[in-house]
Amino acid sequence: MRAVQLTGPSHDASTTRVGPVEEPRPGPGEVSIEVAYAGINFMDVMARRGDAGYASRWPYTPGLEVAGRVRALGAGVDTFSVGDRVAAFTRSGGMAEIALASAEVVTPVPGAVSLQVAAAAPLALSTALLLLRDAARIRPGESVLMHSASGGVGHAVARLAAAxxxxxxxxxxxxxxKVADGLxxxxxxxxxxxDDVVAAARAAAPGGVDVILDPTGTANLELDLELAAPGARIVLFGNAAGGTPAPLPPLARLIGGNVALxxxxxxxxxxxTPHKLAAALADGLATVGNGGLELPVTVVDSLDQVGRVHDLLATGRGSGKYVVAVGA
Ligand SMILES: NC(=O)c1ccc[n+]([C@@H]2O[C@H](COP(=O)([O-])OP(=O)(O)OC[C@H]3O[C@@H](n4cnc5c(N)ncnc54)[C@H](OP(=O)(O)O)[C@@H]3O)[C@@H](O)[C@H]2O)c1
Incomplete structure (x- = not known):
């Protein structure tokens, strides 16, 4: 089968190859999936850069989310049948014609949801859902501020927060x-x-911002604290620039501001807690399926284009959510 392989850490596509690799077989508790579409994420870029905790070894096949059809079941898996339409979180290896996933984080795709949209649901949509509901415990009427708002997760958060x-x-x-993309x-x-983020935020939310979602490490944490309303929740969920984050703010700052980090x-x-992920994925897919949420995606033609999209994301020039057609 064909797969994307990263042969070593790199800031560009110079170590990205697409070629034949051995087909993975599902072990106990696993499912193998014929990938129709795979979601492309900034976390693939972090793996390609060699950020700690992403690529476990080289060569590394990126890809953390897929949608397609069940190809084979590992021992002990009886919740799916061969041929079922599914979406799944993959620990890696999604950018391939066949991918493996733990059955715990595989979810059926409702008939009303296309596989190309389903491929964007595990990472982008479930992350948005869990960020807003579980981490930030958002309530109706609360203001939200997110950095990197025009990307894949940004699109999903904006739509879910409105819903x-x-x-x-x-x-x-x-x-x-990128302002127009964000709008x-x-x-x-x-x-x-x-530009003057503080002035713009104060004009829109004069009492401060209730929920702040920040994937930029600690680079904007001072800004977040300045904008936080009493009772605000600031959720840190990434380190886009890589490198060592700065120390977190002193306790007095959090206590004095009534702010949760x-x-x-x-x-x-x-x-x-894989069941939490599976529940969020099922919930997100059901919401898309019943028309409660639209999740636009840009479809990239083939695995050969993945390196180019990684370059776009790596240089902050991407827009929205990308999925690659694999065996569609
Ligand atoms: N913790 C989690 O579980 C989790 C899950 C999913 C995603 N994430 C994080 O959420 C963020 C959005 O993910 P996504 O897949 O939807 O990606 P994306 O937003 O489509 O692309 C990544 C964006 O990061 C921003 N960025 C900030 N500093 C950067 C730098 N030094 N180099 C390159 N880009 C930089 C850029 O947007 P701007 O320049 O507009 O800021 C860039 O477009 C990423 O940081 C990702 O790691 C975390």
């Missing part, structure tokens, strides 16, 4: 030319970082 009755919805982006995603106000990692949840 939850939250608002105003404030986004920041890294470049002025298209569904954010009410989008500001390029470097929360960490979130979907990879760690996959290890500790």
């Amino acid at each position: 939850e009755g939250a608002g105003p919805l404030l986004g920041t982006v890294g470049r002025p030319e 298209d995603a569904g954010w009410d106000v989008v500001t390029a970082r470097g 929360i960490g979130f990692s979907i990879s760690r949840l996959q290890e500790s």
Whole structure:
């Protein structure tokens, strides 16, 4: 079968290859999936860069989410049949014609949901859902601010937050030319970082922001604290620039501000509480299936294009959510 392989750490596509690899066979508790579409994520770029905790070894096949049909069942799996339409979290290896997933994090895809949209659901949609509901415990009427608001997760968060009755919805982006993408995603106000984010946020949410979602490590934490309303939840869920994050703020700052600082990692949840991920994925797919949420995706033609999309994401030039057609 064909798969994308990263032969070593790199800041560009120079170590990305597409070629034949051995077909993986499902072990006990696993399912193998004929991949129709695989979601492309910034976390693939972090793996390609060699950030700690992403690529476990080289060569490494990236790809953390897929949709397709069940090909084979490992020992002890009786919840699926061969041929079922499914979406799944993959620990790696999604950018391949056949991928493996733990059956615990595989979910049937409702008939009303296309496999290309389903491929964006495990990472982008479930992350958005868990960030808002579990980590931030959002309530209707609360204001939200998210950094990197025009990407795959950003689109899903904007749409879900609106569906939850939250608002105003404030986004920041890294470049002025991405403001329009952020507005298209569904954010009410989008500001390029470097412009006056504080003024824009104060105008839209004069009492401060209730929920702040930040995947930029500690680079914008001072800004987050400045904008936080009393009772705010700041969720840190990434380290986009890589490198060593700065120390967290002193306790007095959190106590004095009545602010909660929360960490979130979907990879760690996959290890500790996979049922939570499966429930979020099923919930997200059902919401898309019943028309409660639209999840736009950009389909990339083939595995040969994945390196190019990784380059777009790596340089902050991507827009929205990308999925690659594999065996569609
Ligand atoms: N913790 C979790 O479980 C979890 C799950 C999914 C995603 N994430 C994180 O959520 C973020 C969004 O993920 P996504 O897949 O939807 O990606 P994305 O937003 O489509 O692309 C990543 C974005 O990160 C921003 N960025 C900030 N600093 C950067 C830097 N130094 N180099 C390159 N990009 C930088 C860029 O947007 P701007 O320049 O507009 O900010 C870039 O477009 C990522 O940081 C990802 O790691 C975390």
